[in-house]
Amino acid sequence: MARDIxxxxxxxxxxxxxxxxDFGDKLTTLLDxxxxxxxxxxxxxxxxxQVGVPLRCSWVGREDGTFFEIINPRILEQSGEVTLEEGCLSVPDxxxxTPRFHKVKVKYQDRSGAWHELEAEGKLAHVLQHEIGHLDGHVFVELLPQLKRTLILEKMQKLQKALKRRKNQGE
Known part of the structure; x- marks a missing residue:
């Protein structure tokens, strides 16, 4: 069941x-x-x-449209600075x-607890860094210049108020 972002x-x-x-049923339900x-x-x-659960797991999309889970990920290596257009479900529209690294090497677990290592570059490396950033308590907006960050913050605060009003009217 989809959860609110x-x-x-x-x-x-x-x-x-x-x-x-705990790699049991609760994790499976959360990932689903x-x-x-x-x-x-x-x-x-x-x-x-991003769905309100403070656990170290994420879904990552590949350029071919498929997705995979990363649990307890760590970036082991990163190299080659690159700047790509970036957005976020928690910072809509x-x-x-955004500056990131072009190549990364990541170690992570799957839903069964098995460990994997992955070397990625380009867009996939960018998405991995974005999602691992979330798990570390960071949002891409923090990497932007102060003025841009402030403008986005004001828009998100207005959006939060509008969503709260809508929710209160619906109850």
């Missing part, structure tokens, strides 16, 4: 997530719900804290050229 600057998005230690939320929002990645 949290809007920045909600505290759950700016707090580092906790490692996943996150995937439904991701597909509904037409995103390329989603982290658990806001896009900006």
């Amino acid at each position: 949290v809007i920045w600057p909600n505290k759950v998005l700016t707090t580092p997530t906790q490692p996943v230690t 719900d996150m995937f439904e939320s991701l597909k509904e929002a037409e995103g390329i990645g989603i982290a658990a804290n 806001q896009f900006a050229k």
Whole structure:
């Protein structure tokens, strides 16, 4: 079941997530719900804290349109600076050229707890850094110049108020 996506600057998005230690049914349900939320929002990645759950797991989209889960990920290596257009489900309708690394090597677990290593470059490396950033308590907006960040913050605060009003009217 799709869950609501949290809007920045909600505290759950700016707090580092906790490692996943239970690879049972609750994790499976969370990952399935996150995937439904991701597909509904037409995103390329989603982290658990974006649906309000402070656990270290995420979905990452490949350029071919397929997705995979990363649990307890760590970036082992990164190289070659690059700037690409970036957006975020928690910062809707806001896009900006964002500095990242062109290549990364990541270690992560899958839903069964098995460890994997992945070397990625280009767009996939960018998405991995974005999602792992979420799990570390960061949003891409933090990488932008102060003025751009402030303008986006004001828009998100207005959006949060509008969503709250809509929710209160619906109850």
